[in-house]
Amino acid sequence: MQINQLLELNSNENSLGMADSARQAIINTLDIGFRYPDDQRAQLISKIASINSVAENQISLGDGSSENIRTVVQMLLNKALNTGKRFQVVVPHPTFAYAELYAVRLGVPVVKVPLMPENYDLDLQNLQKVADDFDGISLFYLCNPNNPTATIADTVALKNWVACSPENHYFLLDEAYAEYVTAPSFESGIEWVRQDLSNNLIVVRTFSKLCALAGMRLGYAIASPQTIASLEAFMSIDNTNLSGAVAALATLEDQEYLERSLRTTNQSRQMIEEVLDELELRYLPSQANFIFHEIKGEVATYIKKMRENNIVVGREFPPIEGFSRLTLGTADEMAVFIAVLKSFRRQGWI
Numbered sequence: 001m002q003i004n005q006l007l008e009l010n011s012n013e014n015s016l017g018m019a020d021s022a023r024q025a026i027i028n029t030l031d032i033g034f035r036y037p038d039d040q041r042a043q044l045i046s047k048i049a050s051i052n053s054v055a056e057n058q059i060s061l062g063d064g065s066s067e068n069i070r071t072v073v074q075m076l077l078n079k080a081l082n083t084g085k086r087f088q089v090v091v092p093h094p095t096f097a098y099a100e101l102y103a104v105r106l107g108v109p110v111v112k113v114p115l116m117p118e119n120y121d122l123d124l125q126n127l128q129k130v131a132d133d134f135d136g137i138s139l140f141y142l143c144n145p146n147n148p149t150a151t152i153a154d155t156v157a158l159k160n161w162v163a164c165s166p167e168n169h170y171f172l173l174d175e176a177y178a179e180y181v182t183a184p185s186f187e188s189g190i191e192w193v194r195q196d197l198s199n200n201l202i203v204v205r206t207f208s209k210l211c212a213l214a215g216m217r218l219g220y221a222i223a224s225p226q227t228i229a230s231l232e233a234f235m236s237i238d239n240t241n242l243s244g245a246v247a248a249l250a251t252l253e254d255q256e257y258l259e260r261s262l263r264t265t266n267q268s269r270q271m272i273e274e275v276l277d278e279l280e281l282r283y284l285p286s287q288a289n290f291i292f293h294e295i296k297g298e299v300a301t302y303i304k305k306m307r308e309n310n311i312v313v314g315r316e317f318p319p320i321e322g323f324s325r326l327t328l329g330t331a332d333e334m335a336v337f338i339a340v341l342k343s344f345r346r347q348g349w350i
């Protein structure tokens with residue numbers, strides 16, 4: 001059922017909708033909604049641990065990965081306060097804003113390092129320099145693939161950096177979109193946790209994207225047992241919702257759905273890339289369920305005109321100008337978007 005007529009292509013949700021198996025699992029457990037979901041939570045932790053070949057005490061479940069991000073910032077702030085050290089968060093700019101937002105609310109300074117101007121890659125050298133020049137604890141929040149660019153960091157450079165960092169440098173790798181990555185060079189930070197590359201590495205993942213469970217609010221962090229124990233101290237107690245837990249479990253078991261979900265996004269990406277090529281609009285190589293593309297015009301005006309056509313597209317991402325972030329929805333949704341985009345070209349707006 002269509003709840004509203006707007007085509008929402010702005011939050012990187014998965015408009016394929018949740019798996020039927022997830023829906024059924026929620027319905028099947030409504031009758032036990034009066035009980036605490038301890039068993040289902042334990043089962044989910046066990047499943048995530050086995051899929052990722054880590055121990056159960058290497059998983060921290062979040063109420064969305066946003067909660068995992070918050071606990072990392074809080075845990076390190078607490079560590080800094082207890083040891084009389086300064087603490088800063090270092091982020092690429094632009095990137096997903098939650099680490100910054102939580103840090104600012106907690107009074108933690110945030111240093112933003114612009115993406116490389118030529119290709120919008122993460123500027124690893126300058127990110128590192130900010131921490132090298134700082135006397136205290138630094139947390140790097142690195143979204144890989146990055147949001148809004150949908151591109152990945154250089155794997156070898158990132159891995160070497162994580163492996164060789166001093167003990168007061170921490171890495172929060174946000175891999176919300178990792179399931180979409182096709183680049184053979186990509187290696188997940190989860191592999192580095194398995195290899196025990198660094199005790200200062202935390203990787204976060206979400207059920208909001210490929211699994212289409214954004215409304216169910218489930219994410220998780222993977223790190224060493226010791227780091228997970230310190231993160232859990234700042235996690236809301238009993239944070240997992242029964243419906244979310246059973247929906248996530250069902251989806252992880254549903255290989256057919258997971259493949260269809262990925263295929264749908266890949267097909268939509270191809271449709272969009274073809275039209276962008278045709279219109280000669282530049283785009284970055286998308287490794288996620290969204291694409292960052294040129295519009296040859298003012299982004300605010302473009303967003304407004306799309307909205308007039310009942311399409312919501314991504315917000316502005318200063319300091320980058322002339323690029324819009326588009327969520328890759330279903331093929332039908334992309335067809336609607338493409339028709340509007342082409343009409344914009346005919347009117348000379350893009």
Ligand SMILES: Cc1ncc(COP(=O)(O)O)c(C=O)c1O
Binds near residue numbers: 011096219
């Ligand atoms: C990079 C990144 N991390 C985390 C999230 C939020 O995920 P969750 O729904 O698990 O809180 C998003 C949502 O768009 C995101 O883009």
